[in-house]
Amino acid sequence: MTTKAAHSIIAQRTERTKWFQEDRFGMFIHWGLYAIPARGEWVRSMEQISVEDYQPYFEEFNPDQYDPKQWARAAKQAGMKYAVLTAKHHDGFCLFDSGLTAYKSTNTQAKRDLVREFLDAFRAEGLKVGLYYSLIDWHHPDYPAYGDPIHPMRNNEAFKRDPETFGSYLTYMHGQVRELLTNYGRIDIMWFDFSYGEMVGEKWQATKLMEMIRSLQPHIIVDNRLDASGEQGGSIYSDNPQLYSGDFASPEQIIPPEGVQDEAGNPLPWEACITLNNDWGYNPNGHYKSAKVIVRKLVECVSKNGNLLVNIGPDAKGAIPQKSLRVLAEVGQWMSKNRASIYGCVKAGLDKPEWGRYTQRGNKLYAHIFEESIGPINLRGLNGKIKRARLLADGSELHISKPWSAKQYTDDAFFNFSVPEHFSFALPDETDTVVELELTESSEVTEIE
Numbered sequence: 001m002t003t004k005a006a007h008s009i010i011a012q013r014t015e016r017t018k019w020f021q022e023d024r025f026g027m028f029i030h031w032g033l034y035a036i037p038a039r040g041e042w043v044r045s046m047e048q049i050s051v052e053d054y055q056p057y058f059e060e061f062n063p064d065q066y067d068p069k070q071w072a073r074a075a076k077q078a079g080m081k082y083a084v085l086t087a088k089h090h091d092g093f094c095l096f097d098s099g100l101t102a103y104k105s106t107n108t109q110a111k112r113d114l115v116r117e118f119l120d121a122f123r124a125e126g127l128k129v130g131l132y133y134s135l136i137d138w139h140h141p142d143y144p145a146y147g148d149p150i151h152p153m154r155n156n157e158a159f160k161r162d163p164e165t166f167g168s169y170l171t172y173m174h175g176q177v178r179e180l181l182t183n184y185g186r187i188d189i190m191w192f193d194f195s196y197g198e199m200v201g202e203k204w205q206a207t208k209l210m211e212m213i214r215s216l217q218p219h220i221i222v223d224n225r226l227d228a229s230g231e232q233g234g235s236i237y238s239d240n241p242q243l244y245s246g247d248f249a250s251p252e253q254i255i256p257p258e259g260v261q262d263e264a265g266n267p268l269p270w271e272a273c274i275t276l277n278n279d280w281g282y283n284p285n286g287h288y289k290s291a292k293v294i295v296r297k298l299v300e301c302v303s304k305n306g307n308l309l310v311n312i313g314p315d316a317k318g319a320i321p322q323k324s325l326r327v328l329a330e331v332g333q334w335m336s337k338n339r340a341s342i343y344g345c346v347k348a349g350l351d352k353p354e355w356g357r358y359t360q361r362g363n364k365l366y367a368h369i370f371e372e373s374i375g376p377i378n379l380r381g382l383n384g385k386i387k388r389a390r391l392l393a394d395g396s397e398l399h400i401s402k403p404w405s406a407k408q409y410t411d412d413a414f415f416n417f418s419v420p421e422h423f424s425f426a427l428p429d430e431t432d433t434v435v436e437l438e439l440t441e442s443s444e445v446t447e448i449e
Contacts, residue, residue: 006240013247016221017269019188020248022344023081023128024302025335028273028311029071029118030086030132030280033057033093035316041281044091044138044152051139058093062109066318068121074320076125078328079335079342084130084191084309085118087180089281090150092139096184100175103139119184130189131180135173135204135226142169149197170205177209181216191250194225201227206244214243221247223271237262248307255297259304259347267347267449271307272297276324282313288323291330292431298331298342299368299432303357305347305448337393338434341366347448353380356432360447365437366392375422376403376414383413385443391417392434 034041036057044054075083088094094104096115105114115131122129137143138152144166145151145159153159181187190213195201206226213220224236224246236245239262248269249260260270274297277286294310301308312324335342341359348360355377356370369377379386379400389398398415403422406414415435417425427433439445 003240009241009243009245013241013269016219017247019128020082020221020271020307021269021305021346024307024342024345025078025080025298026130026271026307026309027075027078027080027083028132028280028309029083029314030089030282030311031114031314031318032086032089032095032281033061033091034089035063035282035314036060038282038284038316040279040283041086041089041091041313043281045150048152048155050153054091058103058108060109061105061316063114063314063316063318064110066110066112066114066117066314068114068118069124071118071314071320072121072125072127074325074328075122076127078332079339080127080310081343082128082130082188083118083122084132084189085115086132086134087115088134088137088176089132090134090136090138090193092134092137094176096180098176098179100172100179115180116184119187123185128188130191131184131187132191132193133177133180134193135195135199136193137169137173140169140172142166142172144199174205174209174212178212178216181213181220187217187220190220190222192223192225195227201242201244207242210244223248223250225250236268239264255300255306256304259306267305269307270305271309272301273309273311275311275313276327277313279313280311282315282321284315284321288327291327291334294327294331295334295431296368296370299357299359302342302345302359303347303352303368334429334431338432340364341368341392341434341436349446349448350381353378360445362447363439363441363443365439365445367435367437369427369433369435372424372427373416374424375405376401376416378406378409379413379415379437381411382437382445383411385440385445386413387438387440389415389435389437391428392436393429398435 030041034043037043087096097106097113098104119129142165145153145161146157148154226244236249248271251272255272260268262268277288298308312320314320345359345361348358350358356368359366386400389400400413400415401421405422
């Protein structure tokens with residue numbers, strides 16, 4: 001690819017992801033037949049379940065409590081700005097009314113196009129919408145089975161398949177992506193999952209696929225999992241990305257220590273996708289992350305120029321677990337008062353403070369304070385650079401000062417939550433107390449985009 005073409009890809013990526021880097025917070029929803037066995041979305045692979053033995057879940061599937069309007073309200077109240085639903089996961093079951101397969105929700109007892117209802121409900125709440133689509137398909141007869149490292153029938157010689165038939169699967173897969181981008185209106189995110197081993201890049205006919213996607217919905221943003229490794233000569237991390245390299249990086253179950261950059265050290269759009277408990281698909285057991293953890297990890301992502309996509313796994317009836325709803329509601333309480341420190345914010349041009357993290361938007365620097373201080377809170381290097389300070393949650397004024405106990409720290413500013421300023425006070429919000437610092441025009445503290 002020429003340098004000019006690569007620069008064009010990067011410029012278009014930058015334009016497409018503007019809203020994404022403004023919104024910062026989204027909901028991931030993993031839901032399908034695997035909600036019935038309730039042992040995670042990889043249950044077929046992990047337990048090497050055949051299509052025949054998995055079929056009873058298809059026949060049983062009847063999510064009579066599915067109410068996507070309730071899902072959308074929960075997401076919006078949590079402060080989320082977009083949502084991504086699994087239109088098809090690795091087991092091949094489709095939550096939409098595909099014309100290319102009978103293995104879909106409209107042929108179950110539900111008799112409903114669950115994707116269409118999801119899209120309508122979330123759009124109605126003003127949220128952007130995305131669809132997850134698995135490149136992998138353990139149900140399709142032309143997808144590699146025996147010898148594949150993850151297929152449920154990987155150890156069963158009866159499932160040897162002619163490599164020449166893989167083209168038929170690609171026609172099917174491309175056709176379903178076309179259906180999703182043709183029959184369901186504007187889609188904001190296409191979330192592919194995933195490449196592995198030899199199944200990367202052009203194995204998926206990735207250039208042809210992306211050309212089709214761009215022709216149908218030029219605005220849509222796409223993750224980097226058509227070839228996340230860059231094994232075929234260019235990834236999102238490269239200064240020479242391919243057309244299919246994607247618009248944003250998608251680290252999973254981890255928040256990168258320094259955020260995400262390309263090979264030259266330039267920041268990239270990225271989104272950490274994490275589970276609220278330890279499974280993507282519904283599992284009634286397991287540890288749930290607290291609202292405090294979610295808030296602080298959201299802040300951490302934003303402080304590194306990233307987004308956070310938090311997954312919930314509805315149950316077989318279509319209901320979001322009450323534990324999930326409680327955590328989302330608590331996150332929403334914090335977001336309702338402190339959202340200005342998240343939306344549109346980026347990495348600040350300051351080192352990470354000992355007591356928490358910084359985010360920044362323009363001349364507003366947001367101090368996210370996680371730990372109580374002994375005496376006043378130190379704002380290193382900010383002496384003379386702060387015009388005013390206030391508690392973001394209620395707008396109350398805070399005084400920037402130089403207490404007698406800190407006179408020797410000439411480059412630093414200090415503040416506290418009450419007087420005397422050298423006393424120690426409890427944090428107003430134990431989850432994350434946010435102080436908005438308005439910087440002076442002459443301040444050299446600049447946000448890092």
